[in-house]
Amino acid sequence: MHVAVERVLFWATSCGLAIAMGAACAGGVGKPSSATLWDELKRFAGNKVDMLDAYEQLHSRRWEGSASNTYQLLSMSDAMLGRYDQAQQEMYSAFRNTASPLPPCPNDLGSGSxxxxxxxxxxxxxxxxxxxxxxxxxxxxxxxxxxxxxxxxxxxxxxxxxxxxxxxxxxxxxxxxxxxxxxxxxxxxxxxxxxxxxxxxxxxxxxxxxxxxxxxxxxxxxxxxxxxxxxxxxxxxxxxxxxxxxxxxxxxxxxxxxxxxxxxxxxxxxxxxxxxxxxxxxxxxxxxxxxxxxxxxxxxxxxxxxxxxxxxxxxxGSYSLDRAAAKGSDWLSLGGDRWRRRFSTGEGCGKSRVCLVEARGAGQPADAVPVDRYLALEGEHFADLYLHSGNYVMTYRSASGAVMRTTSIAVHESSQPH
Missing domain, CATH: 3.40.50.11550 (Rossmann fold)
Incomplete structure (x- = not known):
C-alpha cells in the first residue's frame, strides 16, 4: 500500500495533522460539489450519521489525481464495512491485477501443518x-x-x-x-x-x-x-x-x-x-x-x-470473499469460533436503499467496534454476519445514518443462516 494512502487511513480524522496527498485529494469531476476526497474520508470516519452518505459520495464520484491511491482508499472503506469482496476488486483496480486460478502448492513445503x-x-x-x-x-x-x-x-x-x-x-x-x-x-x-x-x-x-x-x-x-x-x-x-x-x-x-x-x-x-x-x-x-x-x-x-x-x-484449498458463498467463506468463522447468521435488511431498514447491519455482544459498550458488520447496498436483501455463541444487540442504520431498528438475539453453535 502506498505510504501516502497509509498516512490518510492511519490519521483519518486527526485534523491537526496536515497530510499532503497532492492531487489525489483534489475535487472530483462527477457530481458537482466542493468537497474533496479528503473531506469525504473525514466524514466517513467521523460519525455514523454521516458515514453512509459519505460512503455513497466516495463511491459515486470521480476523483482527480492518482487512480491507484483512490482505489486503495475506497478499498479500505469497503473493508471497514465488511464488504470484503468489493474491497478486493478495488485493490485489483489499484494495481491493475486480476483474480488468478488457484495454483498448485510448491513442491518443497515443510512437513506438517x-x-x-x-x-x-x-x-x-x-x-x-x-x-x-x-x-x-x-x-x-x-x-x-x-x-x-x-x-x-x-x-x-x-x-x-x-x-x-x-x-x-x-x-x-x-x-x-x-x-x-x-x-x-x-x-x-x-x-x-x-x-x-x-x-x-x-x-x-x-x-x-x-x-x-x-x-x-x-x-x-x-x-x-x-x-x-x-x-x-x-x-x-x-x-x-x-x-x-x-x-x-x-x-x-x-x-x-x-x-x-x-x-x-x-x-x-x-x-x-x-x-x-x-x-x-x-x-x-x-x-x-x-x-x-x-x-x-x-x-x-x-x-x-x-x-x-x-x-x-x-x-x-479455495477461499472466497463472498460472505454468502457455500464454499470458501469459512475463513470468516475465525477457525471455527463463529457461525453465519443471515439478517433481512428489509425487516431492519425498511425501504432504505442501503442498510448497515451491526452486531455487538450484549455486554459490549455501545461505542465498541462491532463483532461484525455489513453494508448492504441497493438490491441486496440480506446481510450475512459471522458471530460467536452468545447474546447480541443488532442495530440497523438507513442511508441517512439513522438507527431504524434495534433487536436482541441469541446465537448458538447450531445456528444456521435463516
Missing amino acids: FDQWLMTHAGKFDLVMINEAHNQPMSRALIYQMLPIMRRLGFSILALEALPDEATTAWINQHGYVPDEAHYGFYLREPIEGEVVRRAKRLGFTLASYDIFSKDRELDEARNLARILKEHPGQKVFVVAGYDHVRRMDGRMAELLPKLYGKPFLSIDQLGKGNDVMRSACAQDSALGANEGGATLASMRWKLDGRGTDVTVFRT
Whole structure:
C-alpha cells in the first residue's frame, strides 16, 4: 500500500495533522460539489450519521489525481464495512491485477501443518513478527488464530502497527476494546481487527504501539521495537506489521532491526505474490495430503525461506470473499469460533436503499467496534454476519445514518443462516 494512502487511513480524522496527498485529494469531476476526497474520508470516519452518505459520495464520484491511491482508499472503506469482496476488486483496480486460478502448492513445503510448526519453533525466539494486508481482513483471521498459541508459548506483548499512538494504546489496554470512533482510524475499526484486539486482551496480552510516520519510518519502527524489548526484559513480543516491513531486505524494518537488537528473531510472511493474501492460497497435491479447508491453521502449510522472510505460510484449498458463498467463506468463522447468521435488511431498514447491519455482544459498550458488520447496498436483501455463541444487540442504520431498528438475539453453535 502506498505510504501516502497509509498516512490518510492511519490519521483519518486527526485534523491537526496536515497530510499532503497532492492531487489525489483534489475535487472530483462527477457530481458537482466542493468537497474533496479528503473531506469525504473525514466524514466517513467521523460519525455514523454521516458515514453512509459519505460512503455513497466516495463511491459515486470521480476523483482527480492518482487512480491507484483512490482505489486503495475506497478499498479500505469497503473493508471497514465488511464488504470484503468489493474491497478486493478495488485493490485489483489499484494495481491493475486480476483474480488468478488457484495454483498448485510448491513442491518443497515443510512437513506438517503451520500450527504444528509454530508450536515447535516460535517459542525459541523472544520476537516473532508477521505481516498483514490492511485492506484484506483474511490476513487478520490467521493472526486471530495464532494468538492463543503465541500466548501459550510465553508471548505477552502484542505490538500492532495499527495502534496510532501511546495514549490510544493505553486506553485500549485499560478498557479491553476499540471504540468505533473517528480517532481510532480505519485499521482498528475493521471488525476482525476488533476481534483480534478483544481476544488479545482476554488472553492477557499487553498491547504496544511502535509505528511512526517519520522521514525514517523503517528505522524508527526498528528502534521502537528494540526499545520495547529493552524495557520489558524476559518478555516475548509478537509483532503484526503491514506488508513488507517484516522483510529482511530493501531497508525495511526487519533488515534494520539486527543492528539494534542482538538476538535472533523470526519473520513470517502470510501474503501471496504482490502482497495479495488471495494469492497465498494453493491446491495441495493429494500425495502430500488433503486440502482440508476450513481456513484453520491446521489446514495451512509452510515453507522455509521466502522473499526476505524466514517462513512463508500457504493456505490450502479455495477461499472466497463472498460472505454468502457455500464454499470458501469459512475463513470468516475465525477457525471455527463463529457461525453465519443471515439478517433481512428489509425487516431492519425498511425501504432504505442501503442498510448497515451491526452486531455487538450484549455486554459490549455501545461505542465498541462491532463483532461484525455489513453494508448492504441497493438490491441486496440480506446481510450475512459471522458471530460467536452468545447474546447480541443488532442495530440497523438507513442511508441517512439513522438507527431504524434495534433487536436482541441469541446465537448458538447450531445456528444456521435463516
